[in-house]
Amino acid sequence: MNEQSAANMKRTSDASVAILRQALSAFNRGDVQAAAELLAEDVEWHEIGRAEPIVGKAALAARYGAAIPGWEITAEVHDIVANDEHAIALVTATAGMGGRSFTYRTAEIYHIRDGKITARWAFSDDTAAINAFFAGT
């Protein structure tokens, strides 16, 4: 490990933080197109409560682009930590749906390769409550 390679890896983690901030900002604006541009074509997107990931940028964009009346989520980014393998966003999300509101915290764990998100997992401290709120969506 020399100083040059260490500096390269530092740039990688800084770039991952920036990509996640862009993606979450686009998500909050409801700008599916801008968010999709940060996804790899073969992205694997794991959601709490789903046994199988959503695979592929097109399938994911379709899921989040679908208009669900009265449904919205905003993600407040508490912090993002990253190294050259993983980037993790600590998020407080607030979901509104059908006159109901629910606030929950997640650790969003990402793999990022060549500036694109290739995989994502979401962990939380009470996934049963999240599953109950989103049941049927």
Next chain:
Amino acid sequence: MSHHEHPNATLFRELDAKMKAEGPEGMADYLADDVEWHEIGRDEPIRGKAALVERWAGMGGAGGTFSVDLHDVIANDDHVVELVTATVTMGDKTLTYRTAEIMHVRDGKITARWAFSDDTAAINEFFAGT
């Protein structure tokens, strides 16, 4: 493993090695006296190093085994996140689950910890009554 990592990440790799050698009690030297330890399934954190060490000692006495595989540790000045696969055995039951262990660190000591997972209901069911 990252080859360029924050000093807090290096600290937690050392801690992982110590726990593998000594068990959960190996973490005691890394806890602040006033640590707040949030566990999945508990509304209130365990407060204080003494209470936490006592809890771990009690779990060992129940005949359980607990092993942790550290997948990665990621840190900045404010947070350390460990990505962990844990396997716990109690009696004839075994559960393997993944967590993100989120910690605050001050002066080389853990001051707060939260655990997030992708299926906390399964974890709560397994540990019910402990």
